[in-house]
Structure formats: C-alpha cells, structure tokens
Amino acid sequence: MTGAEAPTPKDHGRERNPAQAGSTRRPAAPPPPAQSGPERPRSTPATLAQLVRWARPAIPRIAMGGVAALLASLLALAIPQVLRALVNGPLLTSGSTRGVVQAAGLVLVLGVTEAVLVWSRRVFVATPATLAEHEMRVSLFDHLLDLPASFHDRWSGGQLLSRIMGDLSAVRRWLAFGFVMLVVSSVTVVVGLGLMVATAWQLGLLYLAGAIPMVVLTFRFRTAYARAARRARDQAGDLATTVEESVHGIRVIKAFGRGDEAHEDFVRQADELRETEVMKARTLARVSFSLTTIPEAVTALCLGTGVWLVVEGQASVGALVAFFATAAVVNRPVEAIGNLLAMTLDARAATDRYLEVIDKPNTLADPAAPAPRPAPASREGSTVELRDVVVHFPGSADPVLDGVTLRLPPGRTTALVGVTGSGKSTLLGLVPRLTDVTSGAVLVDGVDVRDLRRTDLRALVAPAFEDSVLFSASVRENVLLGVGNDEDPRDGEPADTVDATADDDARLADALAAAQATFVRDLPDGVDTVIGEEGMSLSGGQRQRLALARAIAARPRVLVLDDPLSAVDVTTETAATEALRTLLPGTTTLVVAHRPSTVALADHVAVLENGRITGTGTHAELLRDHPHYRYVLTALAEEHGEHVADADAAPDGEAPPPYRGGSLAGLRSGTPTGGRR
Numbered sequence: 001m002t003g004a005e006a007p008t009p010k011d012h013g014r015e016r017n018p019a020q021a022g023s024t025r026r027p028a029a030p031p032p033p034a035q036s037g038p039e040r041p042r043s044t045p046a047t048l049a050q051l052v053r054w055a056r057p058a059i060p061r062i063a064m065g066g067v068a069a070l071l072a073s074l075l076a077l078a079i080p081q082v083l084r085a086l087v088n089g090p091l092l093t094s095g096s097t098r099g100v101v102q103a104a105g106l107v108l109v110l111g112v113t114e115a116v117l118v119w120s121r122r123v124f125v126a127t128p129a130t131l132a133e134h135e136m137r138v139s140l141f142d143h144l145l146d147l148p149a150s151f152h153d154r155w156s157g158g159q160l161l162s163r164i165m166g167d168l169s170a171v172r173r174w175l176a177f178g179f180v181m182l183v184v185s186s187v188t189v190v191v192g193l194g195l196m197v198a199t200a201w202q203l204g205l206l207y208l209a210g211a212i213p214m215v216v217l218t219f220r221f222r223t224a225y226a227r228a229a230r231r232a233r234d235q236a237g238d239l240a241t242t243v244e245e246s247v248h249g250i251r252v253i254k255a256f257g258r259g260d261e262a263h264e265d266f267v268r269q270a271d272e273l274r275e276t277e278v279m280k281a282r283t284l285a286r287v288s289f290s291l292t293t294i295p296e297a298v299t300a301l302c303l304g305t306g307v308w309l310v311v312e313g314q315a316s317v318g319a320l321v322a323f324f325a326t327a328a329v330v331n332r333p334v335e336a337i338g339n340l341l342a343m344t345l346d347a348r349a350a351t352d353r354y355l356e357v358i359d360k361p362n363t364l365a366d367p368a369a370p371a372p373r374p375a376p377a378s379r380e381g382s383t384v385e386l387r388d389v390v391v392h393f394p395g396s397a398d399p400v401l402d403g404v405t406l407r408l409p410p411g412r413t414t415a416l417v418g419v420t421g422s423g424k425s426t427l428l429g430l431v432p433r434l435t436d437v438t439s440g441a442v443l444v445d446g447v448d449v450r451d452l453r454r455t456d457l458r459a460l461v462a463p464a465f466e467d468s469v470l471f472s473a474s475v476r477e478n479v480l481l482g483v484g485n486d487e488d489p490r491d492g493e494p495a496d497t498v499d500a501t502a503d504d505d506a507r508l509a510d511a512l513a514a515a516q517a518t519f520v521r522d523l524p525d526g527v528d529t530v531i532g533e534e535g536m537s538l539s540g541g542q543r544q545r546l547a548l549a550r551a552i553a554a555r556p557r558v559l560v561l562d563d564p565l566s567a568v569d570v571t572t573e574t575a576a577t578e579a580l581r582t583l584l585p586g587t588t589t590l591v592v593a594h595r596p597s598t599v600a601l602a603d604h605v606a607v608l609e610n611g612r613i614t615g616t617g618t619h620a621e622l623l624r625d626h627p628h629y630r631y632v633l634t635a636l637a638e639e640h641g642e643h644v645a646d647a648d649a650a651p652d653g654e655a656p657p658p659y660r661g662g663s664l665a666g667l668r669s670g671t672p673t674g675g676r677r
C-alpha cells in the first residue's frame, strides 16, 4: 500500500508554522527520514559514488578536466626541479648566461602551459557538471510527480524544494570543482612529498612528520563538519517550508493576526540555521588554521635544518632551493584541502538528502505487464467495484476502510455518505489510484486498477476535489489539463482523426457550461485569462467550478467527485448536476457530498460506517430504513440549514418523500430531474 512508508521529515526538527490550524507548537520532531537504501549509512565515498547514476555522460569531460588540472599541478612541481638545475648548474658552477636564459625560458614555458591547463580544466568541467545537475533535477521532479499522494502528505514542500534546488547546486559545484581539485590536490601532495624526500630525504621526513597531526585534525574535522553540514541543509529545508507555508497561508495569517508568530517562528528557524552555518565556518576556520600553520611551521623547521645540512655538506644548495620551491607548491593544496573537504562533506550531505527522495520506491508504478484498457463492462456504462477493500494507514491503530464491498451502478450517480473522518475521501481516492488498497481490490470494468497503466486509468477516471487545485496558467490550460493526446478515452478514436483544436474548444465550452463556470466570459481575456498562482485570484466557488470543468472536459467513463461544489450555492450545484447528466450520460459517478440536497440528487446512496458499507439504496429507502443514514443526513442538514423529511411519514407502499430542501422541487413532486432518473 502506498502509505507503507516509514515516517519522513515532513517537519524535520522544527515546530509547526502558525499558518497551520491552531498555530499550536508541533510536538516532538518525528524520527529522521526512512532510508530506502542500505540499513547502515553509506560512507562519504560510497554516497558520492552514487552520483555516477546521473553524471555518467559527464565523466569523460570531468576526467579530462582532472587530467588538465593534474598536469598543471605536475608542471608547477617541475618548476622547482628546473630551479635546482639552474642553481646547481649555471648559477653556482658554470656561470653561463645562456644556461640561465634557457632555464628562465623553460620556467616561462612551464608557467604559461600551467596557466593554459588551469583554463582548460574550467572549460572541460563547467558544462558537464551543469548537465549532471540538470539531469538530477529533472529526474527528481519526474519522480516527485510519480510518487503517490501519501508521500507528499508526509514530506513538506520546502524540504523537497531545497533538495531540488540548493542541494543540487552544491552537488554541481563539487562535481565541477571540489571533486576534481580534491583528487588533484591529493595527487599533488603525494607526488610533491615524494619529490621532497627524493631531493633531501632528511628534510622530506621532517616535513612528513608534520603531516601526522594534520591527518588527526582533518579526521576530527570531517566528523564534526559532516554532522553540521547535514543539519544546515535540513534546517534550510525547514526554513523553505516555513516560507512556502506562510506564503500559501497568508490569508489565514492575516485574518487571524498571526503575523508576529509567523515572524518569530521564521526568525527562530533562521537563527538556528545561522548558528549552524557559523559553527560550520568555525570548524572549517579551525582546521584551515592548522592546515596553514603546521606546514609553514614545519617549513621553517626544515629551513634551519636545511641550512645546517648544506653547511655540513650533506645537501646541495640547489637541492635546498628545489626542496623549498616544492614545499611552496605542496603547501598550497595542503592549505586548500580543508576547504575542499568541507565542499565534499557538503556535497555528501546534499547527495544523501537527494538519494532519500529519489530512492523512494514508487508504490504506484505501472505494472510490469499492464492489462489493456478495458471496454465498458455494461451497456449502461463502466462498472466500478470495490471488493473487500482494507486501507490501513501506517501509524494508525485501526484501518480506515475495513472490508468495503461496493458495486457502483454503471452509468449512474452514487453518493457516498458517512460521518466526518469515516473514510469517504480515502475510498474515493482508491478509484484513480491516488491511494492503493492495503488488501482487497478496486476494479474498473472488471480490471484491477493496479493492473492498468496509469495513463490508461487516468483516461478512464477523472476526479474533482473540494480543495480545488488550479495552476498559474490560462483557464483553457487548467480546464483541458486532463485531455490526453493519445486517444479519446470514451470512444477509442485516435486524436489525429479529428480536428484536435476544434475538439478541445468544444470540450472546453461544454465543460465550462456544465460546471456553471460562465463567469469565465467576464474575465479580461475570457478562457485565455491567466489565473494567478493556484487560482487565488478567483473566488472559492469559481475555483471549484473550474476544477469540476476540468474533470468534465476529460470526458471520463468514471467521475469521482469529492464535494466539488461545496462553495457554490445550491441552485448552481443543482444546475451543474443536471448539466452533467446531459453532457456525460452513461458516466458512472461516485460523489461525496456534505449537503443533503446534493446527496438527494444521486441515483443511489452508499452509507460508510465504521470502515464498511452498511447500506445501499435510494435516498428515500435509506432515509426510511437506515438509522445511521438518517442520523448523518440530519446532522448534515443542521449544518447546512436544510431540512430532512420524515421518512416514516411516507404512505404505505410508497417510497417516502426524499429530502426536501434547496432546489429539489422537481424531486419533491416526483418529476424526474434528469434524463436518468
């Protein structure tokens, strides 16, 4: 089942944003994210080696960059050897001007070549690193789109945003610079030390002795810095979440005057991040100080010893010059190693966080051998069947659905009724596979939804939710979002056999009309008006109507509607319901509604109680025979200021009058209110 994931860092180590309901402080931070990878955390090299999965095409150019950088470093190391020959030869013995000019010319050539190689390194690695970053970013975004809704319920947007943006930038910087320079610096130090030992072994060994405390310090630094690097990245993710939630919930913050709390919460988190960054910088400064001071101190010690060796005749002046020139070259990468190691540990933390998401298995993936898209199982329309369905969310004591068996009458509208929290939305989400069953099965036209390709299932089933989500795009784009290009799900005609644009226009117009979204005509650019972020420039009822139009435009065989018109008036809702029957005859519809008037409009009603379906029938039958249904409807009627008729008042042998209220005059008089009643 989808929710079979261990707890994840929806709010990694942070308190709740006051924008959220009640603005209560979040209790204890949940456990750290579940790793879908190995049981034990990977080592830094093993973690970074995972990047090969996305950086493989970039490896040749990064390797060429590495070779260029290495050659540049080796050339830098060769210059002291030329100096040694110069000092021991033309300068101290022969005094030949030609020899000096030749040596100086050689140093110049080596220097220029080194500069060209450094430039080449930058050219080689810049583009491939950005390509690897791009590949990783696109892969993660696609994976996020694929992951089930339950994953997104548990991961905060800011954490995901920081992983896809900041973390990947750190990885790019490391691939382009940190990785190459760490390898090159290490090789330079090893080769340089070898040359120093070969040039004057006594001094070389003295210099090597200085490396021992440096190794110990670097090891300690690595442990402390790695922890802080991870914490900083998590805190940056939490901060991004707070910004995202505050912006998203700005109306609630303003309406409830929670700006100060939002400010305090943000400042506290920003302070925590700052403290971690300062701690990182201090840790790095400490090790950098040691990595700069120790080699310089050892060099000073070597200088004294070197002069003594020359005086004693155990080393030549040229060797001494070459030794110190080499030491000057080696000291540079030694000093840089602290920064490069910090960069590597930052990249490791970033890669870890990336892998935590990208390696989450997609529990809603397409089956290996998908079933073909089924034909409607009945002449009246598609069948939808739930067989002994159990849904148990991880962490909950009891299952939400506990053996639901239900068959929706094909081509009809079934209303699902139950008390708040009884699992209606969960049940609805099973049909388009927004959630998967824990056990049992959901079948559309006789085929288990898990056996269908997701694109096929999306073509068959379209949902609309109470909490309508619109995108920052035109009305047209939002409404036609579910219109696929592969084939029309209703008749199987390939799209290119018809004029796709004309068909889209017709669908758009029909869907908007059916969803009672005529307000679109009054928008500045009609259907081409770009609606603001998440449709916030529209009213709640307008957003809901566009979301319903989107479901209608997809012309599905099965519609699942989760209270999609709760924010519109009863008259509009009734008109939309009637228009739906005309525009999509034969569509099997499952609707969750909180307004008794909407429930009464359905052909059938199913009652969800204690995780099971405890009654099915018409509204009138259930009102008469099902005490829980009566109880729920009465509660809903009170909530919405409507009235439920007394079923017992019905004359013998007749169905009791349906729910009276709202715009149900037609139903009251027994007149069919739609083509299918």
Ligand SMILES: Nc1ncnc2c1ncn2[C@@H]1O[C@H](COP(=O)(O)OP(=O)(O)OP(=O)(O)O)[C@@H](O)[C@H]1O
Pocket: 003, 150, 153, 393, 394, 396, 400, 418, 419, 420, 421, 422, 423, 424, 425, 426, 427
């Ligand atoms: N992803 C989830 N993880 C854990 N629990 C969940 C999840 N989604 C829903 N639940 C729980 O399942 C129960 C049923 O929720 P659901 O939204 O399906 O109820 P509902 O009948 O639609 O409620 P309402 O009428 O208020 O919309 C609730 O207790 C809810 O907290």
